[in-house]
Amino acid sequence: MESKLLAFLGARGQASLAASPAQLACVLAAMGIFYLVSKAVYRVYFGPLSHIPGPKLNALTMIPSARHLLAGTIAENTLQLHRTYGHVVKISPNEVSFTSAETAFPDIYGFRTGPRKGRPNMDKDPAWYTKPSNSVPSILQANDADHGRGRRVLANAFSDKAVMAQEPLVQNYADQLISGMKRAAAAADGGVVNTVEWFEWTTFDIIADLTFGEPFGCLQTASTHKYVHLLLESAKSLRYYYVLAVFPWLKYLGNLVIDHDLVAKRREFQGWVASQVQKRIEQGETVRPDFMTLLLANNKGTEASTLSRGEINSNAALMLNAGTETTATLLNGAVWHILRSPIVYRRLQNELRAKFARYEDITLSGVNSAPYLCAVISETLRVFPAAAAGFGRVVPRGGEFISRTFVPKGTVVSVSQYAAYRSEENFTNPEAFAPERWLVLLGDPAYAGDKRAAHQPFNYGPRSCLGRNLAYAEARLILAKVFWTFDMEFEDDSDARTWLERCKVMRFWVKPRLAVRLTVHEGAP
Secondary structure, three states: OHHHHHHHHHHOHHHHHHOOHHHHHHHHHHHHHHHHHHHHHHHHHHOOOOOOOOOHHHHHOOHHHHHHHHHOOHHHHHHHHHHHHOOEEEEEOOEEEEOOHHHHHHHHHOOOOHHHOOOOOOEEOOOOOOOOOOOOOOOOOOOHHHHHHHHHHHHHHHOHHHHHHOHHHHHHHHHHHHHHHHHHHHHOOOOEEEHHHHHHHHHHHHHHHHHHOOOOOHHHHOOOOHHHHHHHHHHHOHHHHHHHHHOHHHHHHHHHOOOHHHHHHHHHHHHHHHHHHHHHHHHOOOOOOOHHHHHHHHOOOOHHHOOOHHHHHHHHHHHHHHOOHHHHHHHHHHHHHHHOOHHHHHHHHHHHHHHOOOHHHOOHHHHHOOHHHHHHHHHHHHHOOOOOOOOOEEOOOOOEEEOOEEEOOOOEEEEOHHHHOOOOOOOOOOOOOOHHHHOOOOOOHHHOOOOHHHOOOOOOHHHOOOOHHHHHHHHHHHHHHHHHHEEEEEOOHHHHHOHHHHOEEEOEEEOOOOEEEEEEOOOOO
8 A cells, every 4th residue: 555655646746746735734634544544444344353343442442441441440341341242352452351261261371281282371461560660570470481480489488388387377367357346346336347448457467477577567556557558559550551551652641641659659669678578588587487488498599490689579569469459359349248148148157156166266277168158258259359350461473262263463362350250151140149159069050050160260370379378268267257256237238239339440459448337246255
């Protein structure tokens, strides 16, 4: 097309020179419009992703996707797109989402074995997985070789053995939570507490103690520590980095579109983490089975099998980000769904109070063998997954077949967990909160057809979440102690009814106040 235009201009060269500036401007404008229209038509109807359904506007520009990302509605929007267009949908010009999770998880994230043997892993989308502000990748952003090295160093800190050894520390903070909620309920008008705050304080204190050897002190002061607030605020900036990667010119608009104050807070938080790591390393190895003790013990040998100080700093920040707000989201999501389901509430409380005669009997091994509690947690992770927006990967050279759909190289692909878990193709009655679907022996036969392999809340394959054992341990222990100790109800049913609608996805879930009235169970100490 460009050669024909040049030939045309050459043939009419004298006429163009003789034309007035206004006429020349009209010609150039027409050519520009023709070029843009041609490009749009090609992208929608003839481009490499033209065979994948989706809104035509989404095929033309990133603007609709970026708008939902900034507004916190990306998960709900993706869900609606899948309900309209099916299990595979184009959500932006170069991004494709899947809900056929039973096959898409292994195709996108799985080990390269069997039919995928010899094919390269799909790299993470660099626009989505922003490097830490110190520019040193954690295992979240690292390439395959560095990820494998980092994972080997960190794995011991998150093993089943390590989690069982860490139980006294987790028990201590779970007990602080229960004591604090009792005091707050006694002091508050009508015994009302905001569980969003209390669960955040608990998970942040646990991870800070495991990482740095000391907590934030949130539970002791019943307040949000400065750096917890800074972390929560700075994490919101990640979606701005993604938008800036797509529209770099937005940086010149100041705070009109991008909140640069949040970007600065992210840098400040990373600097604080580095100082905390330095202080903890100066203490050396200890007998405490915390993250840093196990990391330092395992971080010995050649350069090819150790982490640099910058990598330790980046991974420490990752632990605080990934191991706190996600677990707090799970806990709050569980409380909301349980209290919205009277049958689930009574069955869970009956199981816990029958299994544990005394509060002191609630142990990690005990809650691990409480089947209905475990089913409640699995169901919460289905209806309210912490990673609601999915994990973007870039299709390598040669393209890939994902769920039997060919996707060309360079395309960003993901399983949208929030949408996949609410798909009737994967789960029967997907909008219902039904823990019984996870009970293998005593479950409702109505859910026998559920595709359980489609449920991967901690991701799948070689990049799956290292902290899943600890997350399950915290969630089971804390929920068991809370529902054993308290009888609970919403302060305001009408306000609680819209709580889930008011949650927003800012890379993680930003949750409004969840007001719960507590009454101490008569058998509680």
